[in-house]
Amino acid sequence: MSLSKQVLLKDPTNTLHRQFKNDEFWQKIPAWSSVTRAEFGDHKWQIKNTLVKIDQIQKVLGPRLSDSFYRDMLGGQKITPMNIRITPYVFALINWDNPIDDPLRKQFLPIASQSLPDHPFHMEDSLSEDVDSPVPTLTHRYPDKVLFLPTTICPVYCNYCTRSRIIGGSTESVEKDTYGANQTKWDAVFDYIKKNPTIEDVVISGGDAYMLTAKQLTYIAESLLAIPHVRRMRFATKGIAIFPQKILTDDEWVNAVIAMVKKARAMGKQAVIHTHFSSPIEITEWSRLAMERLYFEGVLVRNQAVLQAGVNDSVEEMVLLTRQLSFMNIQPYYIYMHDMVPGCEHLRTTLRTGVSLEKAVRGTTAGFNTPTFVCDLPGGGGKRHVASYEYYDEENGISVWTAPNVKPGKVFTYFDPIHCLNKDAQARWGEEKTRQEMVQSAKKRSGH
Ligand code: SF4
Incomplete structure (x- = not known):
């Protein structure tokens, strides 16, 4: 644990959480360098300047956007299921000196170089909301x-x-x-x-x-x-x-x-x-x-x-x-x-x-x-609750669950990302037959 984490967790007088960023942070975006606090604080200005295209991002950032990151964003757009829409407020809070690692950029602007293949058991409607839908919406x-x-x-x-x-x-x-x-x-x-x-x-x-x-x-x-x-x-x-x-x-x-x-x-x-x-x-x-x-x-x-x-x-x-x-x-x-x-x-x-x-x-x-x-x-x-699983095969990243009051008798599985597993486990996930056997084995061990 880093020193800063220890300080935050152990020092009861730590008041970092009472400090709120209050500078003109949006003025670091070249196109908004002269936007006043009153303009930035107006919801109509925020809507009017919401970014929905990479070309717009390129325009407002100007020289602050590197060619390689621009290309990375274009690559991200080819594979992502989500369109771009980002308010100036969030956009200006991104650290554009290091957008690759920025937590806000990661949430709203996908890049090709960070994309990974979907898990074999991913689902478009993972929570089965459409299945449990008696009338549309x-x-x-x-x-x-x-x-x-x-x-x-x-x-x-x-x-x-x-x-x-x-x-x-x-x-x-x-x-x-x-x-x-x-x-x-x-x-x-x-x-x-x-x-x-x-x-x-x-x-x-x-x-x-x-x-x-x-x-x-x-x-x-x-x-x-x-x-x-x-x-x-x-x-x-x-x-x-x-x-x-x-x-x-x-x-x-x-x-x-x-x-x-x-x-x-x-x-x-x-x-x-x-x-x-x-x-x-x-x-x-x-x-x-x-x-x-x-x-x-x-x-x-x-x-x-x-x-x-x-x-x-x-x-x-x-x-x-x-x-x-x-x-x-x-x-x-x-x-x-x-x-x-x-x-x-x-x-x-x-x-x-x-x-x-x-x-x-x-x-x-x-x-x-x-x-x-x-x-x-x-x-x-x-x-x-995350700790209420019936069984967790941590090596292969398979957890087994039940939901007695929601779907009595049904057994559910959740899977860790494959890239977080060790190399042997990653190889096992590469084979369809082994994959199915691992899931069946985890269910059996769970007693369900
Ligand atoms: S997570 Fe919520 S706010 Fe974000 S895109 Fe989905 S529905 Fe919209």
């Missing part, structure tokens, strides 16, 4: 909870997206049925929820609730609140993490959120936001101010992050992220093992990493602010 897996996807667009597109099969439009390598905010499908969803009185909890995800208009947000909230058995609504948005300026200047949208939260509370129900900070590097004074506004208005925010190699897979980053979120009144809720979806094998880590990080983070702050590390089981078993 709705997944019903747990008895009391549903997942509603009213839109498939987001303010940024993340390389690790679990719904890369539908989010953000077709790419050079993947054809998609991206539907935007298609309101014509929503009433069928509300009808289904009305007819199923066991449903108390609705997650509104996507896509990203930031991309719903104030009117759409209100329509969804009021339709759901009008259903007597719906008690809880969770609106999922990565927005606070990657575009906090919207919270500070888009009053129409923020007022719709506040009105929804207050109306829910007056009815004895809950409406909350689930956001998605992955790394402390995303957190600045803009994040703190955005959260201050929401908190003073009584909006509860929880955080869900995906564990990613080279982004947040160190004790130091995870502890700092947890403490800094807590300081801003965001409750660290979940850290997910990376789903086994295409195009992001280089970002996945081993289950052992997840278990070790969970151990290291627990005890560094209050229990209610300690995130639960989970594996969302491929095949639709739902989220399980």
Whole structure:
């Protein structure tokens, strides 16, 4: 463990998590060198200057972009399932002196030189959301909870997206049925929820609730609140993490959120936001101010992050992220093992990493602010605590799981990235027959 990690973990007076970046960091981007704080802080400026093409990136960076990195990004675009969409806020936080290793660049701008072949057992719909879908745009897996996807667009597109099969439009390598905010499908969803009185909890995800208009947000909230058995609504948005300026200047949208939260509370129900900070590097004074506004208005925010190699897979980053979120009144809720979806094998880590990080983070702050590390089981078993596997063949990277309350009797498997295994194990994964035998053997040893 490095000295800085020891300092962070052992010194109770360490206050790094109370420090928020507040310089004119965007002015290091050549095209934005004279952009004022007021301009950069305006949500309309952020939207207008959002980057969606490599040519735009080349234009704003000018001489700061090397030819080799430019070519690497072009190569990445040929194979990635996700289009480029990145807010100026996030773009300017990337360390353009070393973009190869930058945790933010890794999340939003794939490069060919870091790409790895998909795991043989990867799945486009790893969580089987389409299988458990009774009506389009709705997944019903747990008895009391549903997942509603009213839109498939987001303010940024993340390389690790679990719904890369539908989010953000077709790419050079993947054809998609991206539907935007298609309101014509929503009433069928509300009808289904009305007819199923066991449903108390609705997650509104996507896509990203930031991309719903104030009117759409209100329509969804009021339709759901009008259903007597719906008690809880969770609106999922990565927005606070990657575009906090919207919270500070888009009053129409923020007022719709506040009105929804207050109306829910007056009815004895809950409406909350689930956001998605992955790394402390995303957190600045803009994040703190955005959260201050929401908190003073009584909006509860929880955080869900995906564990990613080279982004947040160190004790130091995870502890700092947890403490800094807590300081801003965001409750660290979940850290997910990376789903086994295409195009992001280089970002996945081993289950052992997840278990070790969970151990290291627990005890560094209050229990209610300690995130639960989970594996969302491929095949639709739902989220399980990382240490609750039935069996783990660590050498071959195979873990075996059950989900008695979600899919009784079914056995699930999750796989570590092959490049993280030793050479012999990597060779075994190269043979189809051996692969199947290893999985069967792990299942047998698990007793299931
Ligand atoms: S914001 Fe969420 S839904 Fe959108 S691309 Fe990122 S992970 Fe996927």
